[in-house]
Amino acid sequence: MTDKLIIFDTTLRDGEQSPGASMTRDEKLRIARQLERLKVDVIEAGFAASSNGDFEAVQAIANAIKDATICSLSRANDRDISRAAEALKGANSARIHTFIATSPLHMEKKLRMSPEQVLEQAKQSVRFARNLVGDIEFSPEDGYRSEMDFLCRVIEAVIAEGATTINVPDTVGYAIPELYGNFIKTLRERIPNSDKAIWSVHCHNDLGMAVANSLAGVMIGGARQVECTINGLGERAGNCSLEEVVMAIKTRKDYFNLDLNIDTKQIVATSRMVSQTTGFVVQPNKAVVGANAFAHASGIHQDGVLKARDTYEIMRAEDVGWSANKIVLGKLSGRNAFKQRLEDLGVHMESEADINTAFAKFKELADRKSEIFDEDILALVSEESVAHASEQFTFVSLSQHSETGERPHASVVFTVAGKEVKGESDGNGPVDASLKAIESHVKSGAEMVLYSVNAISGSTESQGEVTVRLQNSGRVVNGVGSDPDIVVASAKAYLSALNKLQSKSDRVAAQG
Ligand code: KIV
Ligand code: ZN
Numbered sequence: 001m002t003d004k005l006i007i008f009d010t011t012l013r014d015g016e017q018s019p020g021a022s023m024t025r026d027e028k029l030r031i032a033r034q035l036e037r038l039k040v041d042v043i044e045a046g047f048a049a050s051s052n053g054d055f056e057a058v059q060a061i062a063n064a065i066k067d068a069t070i071c072s073l074s075r076a077n078d079r080d081i082s083r084a085a086e087a088l089k090g091a092n093s094a095r096i097h098t099f100i101a102t103s104p105l106h107m108e109k110k111l112r113m114s115p116e117q118v119l120e121q122a123k124q125s126v127r128f129a130r131n132l133v134g135d136i137e138f139s140p141e142d143g144y145r146s147e148m149d150f151l152c153r154v155i156e157a158v159i160a161e162g163a164t165t166i167n168v169p170d171t172v173g174y175a176i177p178e179l180y181g182n183f184i185k186t187l188r189e190r191i192p193n194s195d196k197a198i199w200s201v202h203c204h205n206d207l208g209m210a211v212a213n214s215l216a217g218v219m220i221g222g223a224r225q226v227e228c229t230i231n232g233l234g235e236r237a238g239n240c241s242l243e244e245v246v247m248a249i250k251t252r253k254d255y256f257n258l259d260l261n262i263d264t265k266q267i268v269a270t271s272r273m274v275s276q277t278t279g280f281v282v283q284p285n286k287a288v289v290g291a292n293a294f295a296h297a298s299g300i301h302q303d304g305v306l307k308a309r310d311t312y313e314i315m316r317a318e319d320v321g322w323s324a325n326k327i328v329l330g331k332l333s334g335r336n337a338f339k340q341r342l343e344d345l346g347v348h349m350e351s352e353a354d355i356n357t358a359f360a361k362f363k364e365l366a367d368r369k370s371e372i373f374d375e376d377i378l379a380l381v382s383e384e385s386v387a388h389a390s391e392q393f394t395f396v397s398l399s400q401h402s403e404t405g406e407r408p409h410a411s412v413v414f415t416v417a418g419k420e421v422k423g424e425s426d427g428n429g430p431v432d433a434s435l436k437a438i439e440s441h442v443k444s445g446a447e448m449v450l451y452s453v454n455a456i457s458g459s460t461e462s463q464g465e466v467t468v469r470l471q472n473s474g475r476v477v478n479g480v481g482s483d484p485d486i487v488v489a490s491a492k493a494y495l496s497a498l499n500k501l502q503s504k505s506d507r508v509a510a511q512g
Contacts, residue, residue: 003224003257003258003259004224004258004259004260004261005218005224005225005226005249005256005258005259005260006041006042006198006200006224006225006226007040007041007042007225007226007228007242007245007246007260007261007262008040008041008042008044008071008200008225008226008227008228009035009038009040009042009043009044009228009229009230009242010044010202010227010228010229010234010239011031011035011229011230011233011242011274012028012031012032012043012044012045012046012057012061013044013045013046013047013073014044014227014229014234014235014239015229015230015233015234015238015239015274015278016028016046016233016278017234017235018233018234018235018236018238018278018280019235019476020278020279020280020469020476020477020478021233021278021279021280021478022477022500023057023277023278024053025053025056025057025060027277027382028045028046028057028060028061029057029060029061029064029348030273030277030347030348030381031230031270031273031274031277032045032061032064032065033064033065033347033348034266034269034270034273035065035068035230035270036065036066036067036068037263037266037269037270038262038263038266038267038270039067039068039261039262039263039266040068040242040261040262041068041069041225041261042068042069042070042071042095042225043061043065043068043069043070043071044071044072044073044097044227045057045058045061045062045070045071045072046058046061046072046073047072047073047074048072048073048074048080048083048084048086048087048088049074049075049079049080049083049084055083055086055087058070058072058084058087058088059086059087059088059089059090062087062088062089062090062091062094063090063091064348065091065092066092067092068093069091069093069094069095069135070088070091070093070094070095071088071094071095071096071097071137072084072087072088072095072096072097073097073098073099074096074097074098074099074129075098075099075100076098076099076100076121076122076124076125077121077125078125078128080098081096081098081125081128081129081132082132084096084129085129085132085133088133093135094133094135095133095135095136095137095165096129096132096133096135096136096137097136097137097138097139097167098125098126098129098136098137098138098139099138099139099140099141099169100118100121100122100125100140100141101118101140101141101142102115102118102122102140102141102142102143102146102150102151102154103141103142103143103145103146103147104146104147105142105145106141106142115150118154119150119153119154119157122138122140122154122157122158123157123158123161126138126158126161126162126163127161127162130161130162130163134164135164135165136162136163136164136165137163137164137165137166137167137200138155138158138163138165138166138167139166139167139168139169139202140154140155140168140169141169141171142169142171142172143167143168143169143170143171144168144169144170144171144174144175144180144183145171145172145174148183148186148187148190151187152187152190152191155187155191155194156191156192156193156194159191159193159194159196159197160193163197164197164198165197165198165199165200165225166194166197166198166199166200167199167200167201167202167225167227168183168184168187168199168200168201168202168217168223169202169203169204170201170202170203170204170210170213171202171204172204172206173203173204173205173206173207173209173210173236173237174206174207175203175209175213176209176213177209177212177213177215177216178216178220180201180203180213180216180217180221181213181216181217181219181220181221182220182221183221184199184201184217184220184221184222184223185220185221185222187199187221188221188222198224198225199217199221199222199223199224199225200223200224200225200226200227201213201214201217201218201221201223201225201226201227201240202227202239202240203217203227203239203240204234204235204236204237204238204239204240205232205234205236205237205238205239205240205241206236206237207237208237210232210237210238210239210240210241211240211241211244211245211248213240214226214227214228214240214245215245215248215249215256218256218258219255219256226240226245227239227240228240228241228242228245229241229242230242230243230270230271230274231243231271231274231275231280231282231286231289232244233274233278233280241287241288242267243267243271243287243288243289243320244287244288246260246262246264246267247264247267247287247288247315247320250262250264250315251314251315264319264320264321265318265319265320265321266321267288267289267320267321268289268320268321268322269321269345269374271289272374272375272378273378276375276378276379276382276465276480277382277480278478278480279467279468279469279478279479279480279493280467280478281452281454281467288315288320289320293317294313294315294317294322328341328372328373328374328377329341329362329366329372329377330366330370330371330372331363331366331367331370333366333372335355335356335359338355338358338359338362338377339355339359341374341377342355342358342377342381345374345377345378347377347378347381349381358380358381361380362377362380365380365463365484368484369461369462369463369484370461371461373456373457373462375456375457375463376456376457376462376463376482379456379463379465379480379482380482382480382482391415391417391418391499392416392417392498392499392502393414393415393416393442393495393498393499393502394414394415394495395412395414395481395488395491395492395495396413396414396415396420397412397413398410398411398412398413398434398487398488398491399411400430400433400434400487402429402430402433407426407427407428408426408427408428408429408430408432408433409424409425409426409433410424410425410426410427410430410433410434410436410437410487411423411424411437412424412434412437412438412491414438414441414491414495416441416442421441422441423437423438423439423440423441423442424437424440425437425439425440430487431451431486431487431490434487434490434491434494435448435468435490435491435494438491438494438495438498439494442498444470444472444498444501445472446470446471446472446497446498446501447470447471447472448468448469448470448471449469449470449471449476450467450468450469450478451466451467451468451469451490452466452467453465453466453486453489453490454466454467456482461484462484463482463483463484463489464482464483464484464485464486464489465480465481465482465489466480466481466482466486466489466490466492466493467479467480467493468480468481468490468493468494468496468497469497470494470497470498470501472501475501477497477500477501478497478500479492479493479494479495479496479497479498479499479500480493480496481493481494481495481496
């Protein structure tokens with residue numbers, strides 16, 4: 001007898017809360033389609049009441065995705081819950097996830113509410129939500145640092161009001177596997193109606209134990225839902241990583257004895273899409289999805305793997321989708337082949353005109369680069385959708401001169417609200433000169449907090465993918481740009497970050 005483990009993906013909600021990881025509606029929709037191909041059970045699409053943009057993203061995902069349950073986060077108040085229900089109207093299967101903090105610290109310092117008030121508000125919210133949607137998840141925020149007796153009262157009460165899933169967050173990543181597992185076990189044993197709900201784990205990675213804690217919550221505590229994100233994306237050190245938890249359960253089925261819906265062959269494609277969209281690069285030695293995860297460098301290991309792969313490999317690279325790095329299109333590929341490849345990659349363009357624009361960009365790239373990989377196509381459409389979302393600044397052309405012993409100089413032509421302008425500057429290197437050339441015109445005053453370059457498909461012939469993280473007036477944004485010329489990729493990334501800084505954010509913090 002095996003039990004099913006529900007995979008609840010919160011990349012588009014908790015993952016997106018990571019500073020700089022915010023995504024446009026179209027980017028979120030593209031990732032949601034990929035999550036559907038990955039066959040996650042629940043997609044937490046956003047926090048509908050936090051901003052109009054998030055409302056629209058949840059709504060678009062609820063209308064488009066048919067195979068997964070679509071969930072919106074909501075604080076424990078009627079307005080948030082009504083907004084979530086409204087956004088979820090088009091979903092085949094909808095869930096409202098409502099939360100309120102229950103730890104002494106959060107109740108006293110953040111909410112300024114007494115425990116009795118929190119208890120009443122939790123009950124009232126679940127009652128209200130239950131009248132709108134049948135599937136209700138309740139989270140006691142900072143649950144792991146809450147007092148056991150009080151937490152038992154709150155959870156028993158919300159189950160009685162109709163909560164169908166109880167999620168126990170380790171909001172600050174403080175838990176230790178054995179303790180967290182036992183914490184959930186005790187809750188389930190002490191709460192009389194605990195069998196009326198599915199139990200869920202939600203762990204943050206501040207001490208690097210989010211995956212271990214989640215698995216302990218499953219094995220010791222009996223949880224049957226894991227909340228996780230692609231690449232472990234999320235605030236601070238991130239959330240429990242979906243790919244790690246899934247591959248642990250699959251690889252050690254002998255121990256966990258749990259069934260999953262996930263199509264593991266989609267893992268690498270999903271990881272790449274999230275990384276390219278958010279600009280959060282995956283570290284090479286990251287388990288399962290890092291570039292080195294299946295690379296055997298030492299002679300002894302290589303020899304062993306060639307003789308019998310299970311000498312050093314516990315998973316097969318192709319089972320998580322690593323075979324995908326092959327040439328897919330080239331200069332002679334036509335529009336139909338391009339369109340088909342977009343569909344295979346889960347990219348849906350709104351109109352034929354959008355496909356034509358993307359195809360023209362593809363042809364431009366194919367003229368400069370003979371082999372076009374899936375990653376190139378995804379990078380190209382990422383850029384397109386960012387450009388669509390906010391076209392304040394767009395790249396036109398760049399020229400730069402650098403020679404040993406001379407200070408590099410660059411001039412960059414770009415458009416500002418449709419009007420062409422040119423900035424010039426010198427700098428420490430060609431990239432520095434190019435970004436200073438843009439800044440000499442824009443005068444954003446933003447501080448650069450991260451600059452990184454990555455070869456999209458591994459060789460010097462590949463496109464460079466640049467991430468630029470800018471900070472201004474308390475906002476942090478990531479811009480991503482790609483091009484075979486890394487100086488051009490850098491200028492594009494800088495302009496993309498400036499575009500994001502320009503777009504107003506009226507977002508409410510989920511844990512504020
Ligand atoms: O970490 C957390 O507590 C959360 C809740 C909103 C579920 O993300
Ligand atoms: Zn969280």
